[in-house]
Amino acid sequence: MSDFIANPKDIPVVLLAGGRSSRMGANKAFAMLAGESLIARIASKIGQRQLKPIALNADADWPDAMGMRLIPDRIPGKLGPLAGVLAALQDAQLHHPEASHIATIPIDTPFFPSDLVARLAHVIHGPDEIAIAASLGQDHPVFGLWPVSATADLELWISSDDKRRVRDFLARHKVRRVELPAIETAIGPLDPFFNINTPADLAEAETWLAALEDMS
Numbered sequence: 001m002s003d004f005i006a007n008p009k010d011i012p013v014v015l016l017a018g019g020r021s022s023r024m025g026a027n028k029a030f031a032m033l034a035g036e037s038l039i040a041r042i043a044s045k046i047g048q049r050q051l052k053p054i055a056l057n058a059d060a061d062w063p064d065a066m067g068m069r070l071i072p073d074r075i076p077g078k079l080g081p082l083a084g085v086l087a088a089l090q091d092a093q094l095h096h097p098e099a100s101h102i103a104t105i106p107i108d109t110p111f112f113p114s115d116l117v118a119r120l121a122h123v124i125h126g127p128d129e130i131a132i133a134a135s136l137g138q139d140h141p142v143f144g145l146w147p148v149s150a151t152a153d154l155e156l157w158i159s160s161d162d163k164r165r166v167r168d169f170l171a172r173h174k175v176r177r178v179e180l181p182a183i184e185t186a187i188g189p190l191d192p193f194f195n196i197n198t199p200a201d202l203a204e205a206e207t208w209l210a211a212l213e214d215m216s
């Protein structure tokens, strides 16, 4: 544990919704899970824990940002989730000059723990460190705390690395991981980072949500 970040509520949070939703076939942010859109579900989950207003990384012509400030990618071409992270870091330099880090949360992963930003903040030991989530031995770098000091390196890497594999960018930096256990449910263990890519995933998420509600 560290107290480099004294108060996790000071960390600006950016929701990631800048992808193509190609496997879903329609913008997955507005896919409905138990009567609530994925984006509304995640925004309210974060909003309950967060003092700073949440921003949204998504296309400039996004239909409804639900009161969040919209941060479109500055580099064209849909270059992957790290393009969204870069947009969020560039934005922080303007709108949150006091912040050492920003947090990113994707809109398609509804079961993550609501104290995740605080947990990631606790493992940061200095201004240049990255913290990412992991579960079941897998990294989930879309759930990350990103140092503003890495902005220039990320911009350089995105524009020069052909493969743009997230793990290759992470290898350039000091990375801390927060490994989370599966959530026990009545129908078996649920990966807290189960993410929704396809209509079948959405149907499966309905089943998990019902199983979680049975437990409470």
Ligand SMILES: Nc1nc2c(ncn2[C@@H]2O[C@H](COP(=O)(O)OP(=O)(O)OP(=O)(O)O)[C@@H](O)[C@H]2O)c(=O)[nH]1
Pocket: 016, 017, 018, 019, 020, 021, 022, 023, 024, 057, 058, 073, 077, 078, 079, 080, 081, 082, 083, 084, 085, 105, 106, 107, 108, 142, 195, 197
């Ligand atoms: N800004 C930005 N965000 C992205 C990009 N690609 C993916 N993301 C975001 O990264 C997260 C994980 O991406 P995916 O699960 O692959 O989502 P997706 O790319 O919209 O869906 P597919 O088109 O089916 O791959 C989601 O929150 C996406 O919105 C991109 O090119 N730019």
Ligand SMILES: [Mg+2]
Pocket: 019, 020
């Ligand atoms: Mg994708």
